[in-house]
Amino acid sequence: MSLLYEVLEPLPDAESALRRARGLLSEFAAWTGEPEAPELGPVVTAEQFGHARQFFGRGEFRTRTGHRFPETGLEDFWSQLARLGVPRGDDPFGVEMELAPELESLWPLPPEVWLEVGWRWKDRPPPFKFDTENCSEADVDVVVAAIGPLALDVQWHAALRGLPASKLCGVQLCLNSVWTMQCAEPSQGTHGVYLSIGTKNRDVQEEWLAATGLTLGEPLVGW
The missing domain is CATH 3.30.1390 (Ribosomal Protein L30; Chain: A,)
Structure with missing residues (x-):
């Protein structure tokens, strides 16, 4: 199990949040895997329902x-x-x-x-349909452009430079949602980016996080 730390910066829209997530990977990751297929969150507002009907x-x-x-x-x-x-x-x-x-x-x-809606990623319509559990960066771009007010989260597993163990490390993106405890909860209009630090880095994680120079939130139970 990992711990997630929110990067406390203004993220006014989904596109800026996606750019920040990729920026963290570019700055801190020695290598990055393909993003996992984006997960759609539940519909909780009438506006989200109207948008979901365009696709589902x-x-x-x-x-x-x-x-x-x-x-x-x-x-x-x-x-x-x-x-x-x-x-x-x-x-x-x-x-x-x-x-x-x-x-x-x-x-x-x-x-x-x-x-x-669309909780089975294989059964979704385009652009939310994926053939495998992972997708390309181009797929993420298309989904984020279409997401509107819907809740969505994306994970990138990555080896973070300077940490001894890469397992469960990476970056978590939450659009129209916030991370709570091992999952994202819908929160329309709220976007967040989180660093995920794997369990085997407990002895060095505080020093590593301080060295990033980022303003971070309290640790949350993560992946």
């Missing part, structure tokens, strides 16, 4: 915790879905449906519910 035909309502829907507390939500022609179904973990424009009336969603 179907989605699934799930709980934020990934657990079963609670037995009580969502009666109004189920009633609204039924009026829009979406049956509750028998799945205790999710409700799948077509992303019809009428569903926008469901927002704001109940606090414990969000909408997932």
